[in-house]
Amino acid sequence: MDAMTFDLGAERLRDVNRTLHRLKNGRARLKNPNGKHSVAAGLRSPLSVVVNGHCGYYAAGMNQLADVIIEGNAGVGVAENMMSGSVRVHGNASQSAGATAHGGLLVITGDAAARCGISMKGADIVVGGSIGHMSAFMAQAGRLVVRGDAGEALGDSIYEARLYVRGKVASLGADCIAKDMLAEHHTELRDLLDRAGFPDDDTADYTRYGSARQLYHFNAGNEY
Amino acid sequence: MRESATFNRNAIAEIQRAARTGVYDIRGWGAKRPLPHFDDLLFLGASMSRYPLEGYRESCGTDVVLGGRNASSPIHIDIPVTIAGMSFGALSAQAKEALGRGASAMGTSTTTGDGGMTPEERGQSQHLVYQYLPSRYGMNPDDLRRADAIEIVLGQGAKPGGGGMLLGQKINSRVAKMRTLPEGIDQRSACRHPDWTGPDDLTIKIQELREITDWEKPIYVKVGASRTYYDVKLAVHAGADVVVVDGMQGGTAATQDVFIENVGIPTLAAIPQAVQALQELGVHRQGATGVQLIVSGGIRTGADVAKALALGADAVAIGTAALIALGDNDPRWNAEYEALGSAAGFYDDFQDGRDPAGITTQDPALAARLDPIEGGRRLANYLRVLTMEAQTIARACGKAHVTHLEPEDLVAITIEAAAMARVPLAGTSWIPGS
Numbered sequence: 066m067d068a069m070t071f072d073l074g075a076e077r078l079r080d081v082n083r084t085l086h087r088l089k090n091g092r093a094r095l096k097n098p099n100g101k102h103s104v105a106a107g108l109r110s111p112l113s114v115v116v117n118g119h120c121g122y123y124a125a126g127m128n129q130l131a132d133v134i135i136e137g138n139a140g141v142g143v144a145e146n147m148m149s150g151s152v153r154v155h156g157n158a159s160q161s162a163g164a165t166a167h168g169g170l171l172v173i174t175g176d177a178a179a180r181c182g183i184s185m186k187g188a189d190i191v192v193g194g195s196i197g198h199m200s201a202f203m204a205q206a207g208r209l210v211v212r213g214d215a216g217e218a219l220g221d222s223i224y225e226a227r228l229y230v231r232g233k234v235a236s237l238g239a240d241c242i243a244k245d246m247l248a249e250h251h252t253e254l255r256d257l258l259d260r261a262g263f264p265d266d267d268t269a270d271y272t273r274y275g276s277a278r279q280l281y282h283f284n285a286g287n288e289y
Numbered sequence: 290m291r292e293s294a295t296f297n298r299n300a301i302a303e304i305q306r307a308a309r310t311g312v313y314d315i316r317g318w319g320a321k322r323p324l325p326h327f328d329d330l331l332f333l334g335a336s337m338s339r340y341p342l343e344g345y346r347e348s349c350g351t352d353v354v355l356g357g358r359n360a361s362s363p364i365h366i367d368i369p370v371t372i373a374g375m376s377f378g379a380l381s382a383q384a385k386e387a388l389g390r391g392a393s394a395m396g397t398s399t400t401t402g403d404g405g406m407t408p409e410e411r412g413q414s415q416h417l418v419y420q421y422l423p424s425r426y427g428m429n430p431d432d433l434r435r436a437d438a439i440e441i442v443l444g445q446g447a448k449p450g451g452g453g454m455l456l457g458q459k460i461n462s463r464v465a466k467m468r469t470l471p472e473g474i475d476q477r478s479a480c481r482h483p484d485w486t487g488p489d490d491l492t493i494k495i496q497e498l499r500e501i502t503d504w505e506k507p508i509y510v511k512v513g514a515s516r517t518y519y520d521v522k523l524a525v526h527a528g529a530d531v532v533v534v535d536g537m538q539g540g541t542a543a544t545q546d547v548f549i550e551n552v553g554i555p556t557l558a559a560i561p562q563a564v565q566a567l568q569e570l571g572v573h574r575q576g577a578t579g580v581q582l583i584v585s586g587g588i589r590t591g592a593d594v595a596k597a598l599a600l601g602a603d604a605v606a607i608g609t610a611a612l613i614a615l616g617d618n619d620p621r622w623n624a625e626y627e628a629l630g631s632a633a634g635f636y637d638d639f640q641d642g643r644d645p646a647g648i649t650t651q652d653p654a655l656a657a658r659l660d661p662i663e664g665g666r667r668l669a670n671y672l673r674v675l676t677m678e679a680q681t682i683a684r685a686c687g688k689a690h691v692t693h694l695e696p697e698d699l700v701a702i703t704i705e706a707a708a709m710a711r712v713p714l715a716g717t718s719w720i721p722g723s
């Protein structure tokens with residue numbers, strides 16, 4: 066089936082989004098996003114959507130079921146609170162990529178800025194490059210894979226999310242520690258890298274980080 | 290014997306408690322210290338220069354439309370009293386359902402809370418406001434679409450600048466699953482939103498929520514009262530359709546006592562600041578094109594409702610009073626309150642999960658004590674009384690609608706209240722500071 070084409074330079078964003086919200090399936094191409102915010106936000110059915118160009122904040126926000134490809138950079142909060150489906154950014158992403166996302170797969174081929182995966186609740190995020198500070202802050206569930214380096218305070222106050230980093234970690238946040246890579250971790254990391262399009266990475270080059278679970282109970286020793 | 294005013298019995302008990310336990314006190318309820326409040330205001334009924342309306346006979350409207358500025362489906366409530374956001378987790382599922390039932394019976398709205406939307410409350414709530422909080426626990430776009438309005442929470446009056454907490458004893462498997470957390474841990478709700486910072490970002494966030502819901506739903510912004518004049522201006526600039534201002538007396542499910550008692554400003558001081566901000570932006574009481582103001586924090590009676598409206602609120606929200614109406618702190622449970630070291634009328638350990646009235650608990654046996662139908666009936670009764678009381682006062686001031694009450698109908702009986710509420714001290718024309 067041919068893709069429907071929308072020109073965000075000419076059509077109103079809210080009309081384009083509303084049309085996409087009503088489609089049950091099919092393919093769509095969005096041209097000239099020109100840094101607009103909330104491009105392809107709130108999709109709720111198994112569509113394939115390609116965005117040709119750079120997006121502003123909250124591109125593909127709260128995505129459900131759709132597969133979205135952004136051929137360009139993405140602003141703050143790409144795929145924030147995604148529930149399912151996938152979002153692939155062929156470029157870099159700004160702050161809070163995949164924030165609070167409950168499910169689905171977010172792939173960023175370039176770098177992601179601060180707070181990548183903040184408060185994530187079950188999604189999988191794979192970053193081709195490096196991520197900024199305070200990433201995976203209060204991350205509750207899901208997996209974050211970083212092929213490059215991680216900035217300061219990685220995984221501060223983390224709950225049960227699992228983090229895999231290949232490069233250097235500038236510093237770990239409160240209650241986040243390095244953990245052993247067991248067979249099950251190599252298996253899940255292998256699967257994530259394959260699905261994200263990085264089949265040549267060796268999982269042995271990665272370190273796993275997660276919660277020391279020392280902040281799980283409020284007590285006098287918590288230093289807060 | 291002479292009690293020290295400085296080291297009074299509360300101060301002494303707190304030093305002793307701190308020395309014994311080594312942790313700060315966490316509790317529910319709101320500020321307990323005396324503060325200038327609605328009690329310090331009086332109405333000037335009609336006489337020679339004003340014409341009153343007849344008792345309960347002549348009509349005095351009470352309905353309010355919220356959020357018509359941008360939303361294609363604004364909320365039309367029949368009474369100017371709404372139920373504030375209280376989380377499932379803090380409250381039992383039965384309590385949430387009872388709130389929905391009581392509110393719906395009176396044609397008003399209820400609000401979710403930190404922890405997502407339950408089918409019980411959606412099913413029983415005619416108008417349901419969905420809170421969008423920093424924690425984003427249970428945040429689901431399907432629920433966003435199921436909601437009748439969206440309330441972005443920046444803070445609460447009990448704890449402006451503070452996040453939330455829910456202690457492990459209340460994290461049972463259902464609560465844990467809704468929040469994607471391990472069972473039984475003490476959880477922190479974030480104090481900052483994860484994907485925006487500052488008012489410019491909030492503008493973009495509001496646009497996103499509108500895009501996702503096809504511009505149908507009113508969007509509220511809730512702030513704890515502190516720099517209220519600026520916060521309200523910024524919220525309106527960011528695109529809020531409704532601003533909710535919660536004063537420091539506002540209730541909470543679990544916050545540090547030191548925070549509840551020492552951070553934020555009283556409801557009375559916040560309302561005129563909010564109204565001034567809305568007036569300067571030309572959106573106060575402007576009907577469908579205006580921005581509505583909802584005020585909460587210490588609303589107990591129809592007089593409080595009428596005073597809040599006279600100062601410029603379009604509606605009020607209640608939390609603590611709604612719980613009391615459901616049966617919280619009922620003397621019939623006194624023996625059990627005493628066994629917990631409290632008493633009926635004093636119980637504030639909402640964080641503790643052992644509420645004898647079965648409201649602030651996740652214990653199935655305790656929660657089963659609250660019948661949602663009976664609770665809903667009691668809440669509806671209470672809301673009816675609040676409304677009739679507010680109407681009584683409005684009629685006496687000659688108003689055919691409760692929102693026609695105005696600051697000119699009020700005087701203050703203390704200098705503090707006169708200065709904060711910006712109404713004259715009774716018997717004078719003096720408004721301190723103006």
Ligand SMILES: Cc1cc2nc3c(=O)[nH]c(=O)nc-3n(C[C@H](O)[C@H](O)[C@H](O)COP(=O)(O)O)c2cc1C
Nearest residue numbers: 373374375376402403539540542586587607608609
């Ligand atoms: C048990 C309880 C739980 C609450 N939970 C929330 C919440 O989840 N989100 C929120 O914005 N406010 C919450 N609040 C605050 C109320 O929404 C409201 O601001 C406050 O109760 C109003 O003041 P009042 O209790 O004096 O009526 C809670 C209050 C109580 C008493």
